[in-house]
Amino acid sequence: MNFFEDSILWLDAHTHRRTHDKEVFFIRNGYIPKHVTPKPYPVSYGLHPWFVDAEWKTNLEMLETYVETHRPLLIGECGLDRLRGGDFKQQQEAFEQQIQLAQKFQVPVVIHQVRAFEEILHFKKKYPATHFILHGFRGSVEKVKRCLDHHISFSLGASVLSHSPSLHDMIAAIPLSRLLLETDTSSVSIQEIYAAVAEQRKMKIVELQTQTLRNFEQFISHV
Numbered sequence: 550m551n552f553f554e555d556s557i558l559w560l561d562a563h564t565h566r567r568t569h570d571k572e573v574f575f576i577r578n579g580y581i582p583k584h585v586t587p588k589p590y591p592v593s594y595g596l597h598p599w600f601v602d603a604e605w606k607t608n609l610e611m612l613e614t615y616v617e618t619h620r621p622l623l624i625g626e627c628g629l630d631r632l633r634g635g636d637f638k639q640q641q642e643a644f645e646q647q648i649q650l651a652q653k654f655q656v657p658v659v660i661h662q663v664r665a666f667e668e669i670l671h672f673k674k675k676y677p678a679t680h681f682i683l684h685g686f687r688g689s690v691e692k693v694k695r696c697l698d699h700h701i702s703f704s705l706g707a708s709v710l711s712h713s714p715s716l717h718d719m720i721a722a723i724p725l726s727r728l729l730l731e732t733d734t735s736s737v738s739i740q741e742i743y744a745a746v747a748e749q750r751k752m753k754i755v756e757l758q759t760q761t762l763r764n765f766e767q768f769i770s771h772v
């Protein structure tokens with residue numbers, strides 16, 4: 550049985566806004582501790598590194614209760630940010646606990662990463678069974694390869710619309726089986742992001758739709 554209804558054509562794997570387009574399956578990001586209430590559409594909650602503060606342990610308990618009760622498809626966004634947010638050591642503790650939660654409930658984690666690439670790899674090596682999805686990813690081909698070695702996947706957003714050669718190389722280096730697309734906080738439509746990636750990969754949009762929907766099904770069933 551397919552996870553997606555036949556009417557679904559597009560997957561927006563990580564977004565901060567709701568869409569009413571019936572052809573789009575989206576997972577909306579929710580921040581802990583704000584708005585932790587069930588919604589009539591899929592939501593992934595996480596403790597974002599920007600909001601790791603003195604209350605982080607209480608907030609993580611709230612997240613755990615939510616995950617236990619509502620069994621979301623993903624946990625996050627969570628992760629590490631060296632340039633912004635809470636104390637970096639506390640960020641790492643909060644991130645690790647969310648990985649453990651994801652491991653317990655066998656769901657992937659959606660990861661925000663800024664200047665903390667090596668630490669993300671460190672945690673992936675420590676928790677190899679948990680599926681990491683690096684969201685809003687931008688990085689070198691070499692970094693893509695290192696992620697692939699550790700079975701990390703990628704979700705690409707509006708940056709694919711820029712015409713930088715290094716970005717084209719990065720997109721070309723990601724195997725289609727490891728790729729998701731997202732709008733995140735941008736106002737660009739998910740359809741434009743699919744069109745840009747399809748053009749760069751020289752493939753039909755429908756093939757990219759089929760592939761990303763299949764990828765997501767696999768990611769949520771085999772962590």
Ligand SMILES: [Zn+2]
Nearest residue numbers: 578626733734
């Ligand atoms: Zn986001």
